Amino acid sequence: MSVLIAIASAHNTTTSIGQRIATRLATHIPGPVVVRAIAEIPADGVSPYSAVIVGSAIHMASWLSPARKFITHQRTALSERPVWAFSVGVPGTEEYAAKETEKIEAEVRKSVPALRGHTLFRGRVEREQLPWPVALFFKWFPKGSQFGDFVDWEEVDKWADKVGEEMKKETEETR
Template identity: 30%
Template sequence: MENRKPAVSIVFASAQGSTREIAEYIGNDLAARGATVEVADAEHAPDLSRFDAVVIGSAVRDMALLPTVAEYVASHRNELSARPVWLFSVGIEPALRGPIGHLIGRMVPKRIAAVRDSIGPREYQAFAGHYERVGVSLGARVLYRLLGGGRYGDLRDWTAIGAFSDSIAQALKLHAPHTIPIHP
């Protein structure tokens, strides 16, 4: 990677679009810093042999990464171990407030930890996503409120996402961007 642009594959699985938008934001940021970036969903991920680094992102369902990402990691474990990898997840837990919410928000569910530990990423980060009230059962809404959920809508922390992207860029020795990517 010394005298050429590092090539970064960003692989994601999204349930409602938040994870895709975060993956695209990170991809735009790294490209603005000089990397060659390809963003693709896990089902259409490119061959990893032409990439120097990989960023993997997944929505969280039932306290686990989406099956397409878990399967992707399992089937590409050898290729992933040969290059630096970063992992992020997108769920509701990081948006929870209050004592119980903060405790839950800091916990890494066992099934996510198992996938994380199987590839040993340089960094794992959990982000809040989009959480809409429409279509959510009354019981789930009450539980969300009891656990410290304060509001509905776009709960993503773009400053934290930018810091995660910046840490990837620093590890890859990329320069500062000429323009700051704008989040969706």
């Protein structure tokens, strides 16, 4: 089994999470696990892989444009293989995180109806990453938002292990 982890990252947190997922998947499945920026994936770039994970940072409650375009343009290729997705953002409250996760998953499913799973990981946000007007109001929207690194690597590992076990099981069943 070969896996493509296609990433749309704004400040490298999503890339770091994608690389961590790749490392964990490699312990579960035979074959290569490749992490690539979506902008570097050619039009037929999904075809060599038997499974795909798409990850994107969230800005303004939506995936980054390259990720949205990728799943739209690769709709046919993605429908022919198992696909998982993850988002990286800094939701302020659990309620907001749940709503954001649901909204993004619904958007992804428009292009990838058979999506195997989606999760939202907390990311990192620093004041200097945001335009000054946004940074000024950031701590009030959504309620409880703060600057800092909120990546829960144990949560990332747990999700990657779950996906890796699903891939391993599928590989064994097709033998």
